[in-house]
Amino acid sequence: MNFESYVKVLSISKILSANDTGETGGHQAGILIPKTGEILPFFPQLGIETKNPRAKLRFIDSSEEEWDFMFIYYNNKFYNGTRNEYRLTGMTAFIREYNLKAGDKIILSRESDGRKLIKHERSQTNDSESVLKLGSSWKVVKI
DNA sequence: AGCCATGCACCG
DNA sequence: CGGTGCATGGCT
Incomplete structure (x- = not known):
């Protein structure tokens, strides 16, 4: 048994x-x-032994609905390409279900x-476009 | 390093 | 044949 190898990071989030x-x-x-060292350990380790390795991950949302996402390591940099990044795919249905927009946040956690x-989590000032266009002296005030 | 964009394969 | 997602290239 190797307790050290057991996952330590239990919750991550992404905007x-x-x-x-x-x-x-x-x-x-x-x-x-x-x-980053914080985020990556949450996911299964995927190396460069094979090209574009992947792992299917099942998540459960706040309404007990199950979602299967695919965690993929695009590593073709090591196979005559230029890619070297991780992606979590198959999320469009989820994003659509909850109508998520840029600036909103998703939180992944492991029990x-x-x-x-x-x-x-919806972004506070839920107006990503206008917020970016606001002058610096303007603020959005919630009443 | 991260986000934007797209050709193509697949599937209804 | 239009939508979807993979795999990949490009841009900042």
Whole structure:
């Protein structure tokens, strides 16, 4: 038994980009997973032994609905390509279900029993476009 | 490193 | 044949 190898990171989150939600018109091929030491250990280890390795992950959302996402390591950099990044694909149905937009956040977490949960959080100032265009002296005030 | 974009295969 | 997602290239 090797307790050290057991996953230590139990909860991660990501703010959706415009491309993640499909707002840019791109055929969405999955949200990008940053290669930081915090985020990556949450997912199964995928190496460069094989090209574009993947693992199917089942998540349960706040309404007990199950979602199967595919965690893929696009590593063709090591196979005469230029890619070297991780993506979580197959999320468009989920994004659509909850009408998530750029700036919104998804939270992935793992229970001690191994179940994986997915939650979402709408951005506070839920007007990603106008917020970006606001002058610096303007603020959105909630009444 | 991360986000944007697209050709193609597949499937209804 | 239109939508979807993979795999990949490109841009910032």
